[in-house]
Amino acid sequence: MILPVFILSVTGAVFSTETQITKRDGETVTLQMNKSMIPVKDYLWTFGRDNPITAITIVTNGEVTRVNGTRFENRLYTHVETASVSISNLTISDSGIFLAQVFTETGILTQRFNLTVLDNSVIPVNVLEGTNVTLDPGVKQLQKEHTVSWTQGPDCVGKLIAQWKNFNISIEESFVGVVQLNPHTGSLTVIRVTQNYTGFYCGKMLWGREPYILRRYFITVFEPVSRPHISTAQANISTHSLNDENCYLNCSVKNGPGVSVSWYRGGKKINQTSNKDISSNLTLPLVIRNQDEGIFSCVAANPVSMEALTVNSTLWCPPHGTDLKRMLSIIGGIAVSVVLVIVVACLYKRRYKEGAWNCMHLRNMPEGMPSEATKVSEGGDGAVEQDVLLPNN
Structure with a gap:
């Protein structure tokens, strides 16, 4: 009809x-x-x-x-x-x-x-190694008509882990002490997970004979991320110039599955890097320009843990930018003053004691060596003395 x-x-x-x-x-x-x-x-x-x-x-x-x-x-x-x-x-x-x-x-x-x-797609579950993880099918209270089965494997007919039926709980022998089944909600808890428990899990809840709830999970177990290390770095020689006023830092961390390292200034991410090749450490450089001085944070993270270090660029970086220019200006002024003092001293000697030539060039001359001002020319029967500028009496 x-x-x-x-x-x-x-x-x-x-x-x-x-x-x-x-x-x-x-x-x-x-x-x-x-x-x-x-x-x-x-x-x-x-x-x-x-x-x-x-x-x-x-x-x-x-x-x-x-x-x-x-x-x-x-x-x-x-x-x-x-x-x-x-x-x-x-x-x-x-x-x-x-x-x-x-x-x-x-x-x-x-x-x-x-x-x-x-869509009944696989639900990803990320967990920190050594902690507990609970797979919850979302039922508030089991009823007598329910049958709950948890299996391990890519489909829902894999190895049986635990079951709830007629208010009784049964756990497969190899999982005793490893998992717990909640008698009220049917949720499964894996205790102190290790890398061995990475993989597929399926929770099937029947109402009579019908699949009332069907959940598929994939558990990924991660190690805690390591603490980052910050160090000063040299500028790239090919691009570095004598007038470079930037400061260079490196943040390094031990690489692993899902690990990334990032630089932050305040709450704003500056840059980030990651690499699926976990055979070598992750390193992320930071260039601090003159106008960017302040507090910076290096954050190492994976899906379940995070470590961070904070640096004050004014403590890590040498004076640069405006401070460097001021320092160079002071040094230049001192150098000019020294030169002026030497020149004045030489003029004084030329006026009252020796010639300026002697002052500037001959004060370290070995004793007994004739100077250009006292050399004589040879020729004829005798020596004729050259003109020499002498101080007035």
Whole structure:
């Protein structure tokens, strides 16, 4: 029997708030009516992506009228006594609005559900070595109809780890003391994880025989990231010049899976590096320019841990920029003053004692060696003395 599309416009209907439900591909969902509406004999369920206008099941006087041609077909089960419905083997296309209308002598009671079905992709879980990790399927309280199974492997038929059934817990022998199964929520906790527990895990929760919840995880175990080391560095010789006013620092850290190293100034990231080749350390240079002096932080991190070091560039870097120019200016002024003193002294000697030539060039001349000013020319019968500028008496 194929029923026509329903367009609701009922006077006196009492509308409840909308219930949000999130499930994953392949799971089963049960849309449960408010207990205050039970018992009921006459009700209607409709569905729509945005507006619930297509009938999917009808119950009259406790009898179910099957609606053919719906997208749910044999995946839909009606719980007559509770007025609830279950849909198994969900797909992403099953997302939408479900509306329950309960017909009573005093009017119509309604309840809305907004179902979102997500892709059942593998859930990544990163954990620090030596800590505990809990895989939670998202159930608040297990019911007697539930059966919970946890397996290890890329699919959900791998090696059994632990199981909850009929309020009893059983753990596979090789995992005793390694895992714990929560008797209330069905969550699995792995204790003090090591690298050996990296891999796929699957949690399957059945409601009767249907997969009520299906979760797949991949656990990656990381070592704590090492503490970074900061050191001063030399400028690149090919680009370095005598007028280079920059300061150069290096931040190094032991490399490992997922490790990165970054430089920050305040809360702003300046640069970052990583390398999948973990055979050598990671090193990240930092160039501090004259106008960029301040507090800098080197941060080493992986997905589960972080270490940081902070440096004050004014303590790590030698004076540069404006300070260097001021220093050079002072040194230059001193040098000029020294030269002026020497020149004045020489002029004084030239005026009152010796010649300026003698002052500037001959003060370290070996004793007895003639100077240019006292050399004589040879020729004729005798020596003729050259003109020499002498100080006036």
